[in-house]
């Protein structure tokens with residue numbers, strides 16, 4: 001986990017005149033030409049040792065004469081760093097999707113072997129070596145040559161499967177990344193006496209900068225990304241800020257069960273963000289309804305291609321502009337609700353709006369640890385039949401990412417646990433009966449057939465309590481398969 005969190009803010013420029021727009025597009029074009037060449041080069045696994053430090057790739061590219069002539073060398077440096085970043089992100093997302101770490105964990109049970117394998121996975125130099133058929137030497141772990149060879153060949157296979165021959169392509173890029181030497185910020189007064197802020201960015205012409213007028217007055221500093229907005233003939237400047245962390249939290253740990261009627265329920269039974277369900281359902285319904293209507297129209301216009309009616313339909317009813325805008329609004333609404341709920345968990349009740357100048361809670365009032373379910377094995381599983389898979393998985397990722405940011409700011413640790421059967425297991429410490437029948441809708445009622453337990457309560461609360469106790473579970477870890485979890489729980493119950 002990175003220690004500094006970045007938060008990105010997107011600032012729009014005013015619509016640009018043709019000249020400025022074309023100039024911006026041209027410089028981004030040169031930038032992405034260079035980046036394309038770099039990314040294509042980095043496909044060779046023998047160069048992956050250069051991914052550990054982006055500066056080493058830059059030096060390599062320069063020495064190999066990969067730098068194009070006539071473009072600001074510093075801008076090309078940025079393209080080189082950007083290329084390294086793109087490749088790393090690609091490799092990492094392949095690893096996550098293929099569950100590489102979990103597979104390694106299951107394959108090797110010996111501590112030293114796991115150590116060695118994980119050490120390899122965190123160094124691109126080692127990954128590159130493995131992909132070239134080598135056995136990397138890791139200074140912090142000693143292994144016998146046979147063990148090294150065994151692990152390296154397993155990793156080779158797993159990594160090859162994970163990447164599956166894929167590699168990022170830079171076909172048409174709309175953006176470029178700039179460090180602070182490649183732009184400057186200037187304020188000017190407008191005719192009406194207001195202040196207008198300009199970001200002057202590097203152009204394709206030597207010593208000439210393109211002055212992009214911002215639509216507001218916002219702080220622009222550090223590394224920025226300039227993104228073209230073709231539709232509105234303007235640009236966005238993405239600025240990222242470091243988020244400073246508060247003092248380490250010392251309050252009692254809290255566990256959360258992500259929900260669909262509310263954002264989450266904690267282990268004391270409090271629901272956070274009650275308005276969530278309605279917003280999520282209406283987003284699903286919207287998608288469903290308009291999707292159906294659009295499919296009908298699509299079918300109609302295919303049957304009757306070329307007619308006046310069809311042309312009318314495709315112009316007025318099959319555009320994506322309004323649809324996209326609606327989706328954007330729905331997402332923004334969900335983000336507002338979940339943001340407030342998560343802040344409530346992290347910073348404490350009544351502290352939803354830190355931005356409004358309210359003092360953060362005392363460290364002892366913020367949870368030292370936040371325990372959530374591990375979502376990486378869930379795939380596309382939806383929690384509710386009424387909410388589409390697409391919406392709920394989007395919302396889940398969104399919430400998980402948000403809690404990471406806030407937990408970092410609030411000085412809380414994040415732990416994830418295996419959540420298999422947490423909503424079907426009786427939380428009564430002397431019971432622990434597991435059954436699908438224990439839960440019906442929002443209500444949990446223990447149906448223990450052997451003795452009278454009859455434990456009753458809110459189903460989400462139960463899930464949250466069970467998530468909390470998983471943290472001390474020595475038999476069930478994040479990688480324990482679903483069926484195995486069931487066996488362990490059943491065995492415990494019968495004992």
Ligand SMILES: [Zn+2]
Pocket residue numbers: 426427428431432433446447448453454455
């Ligand atoms: Zn029970």
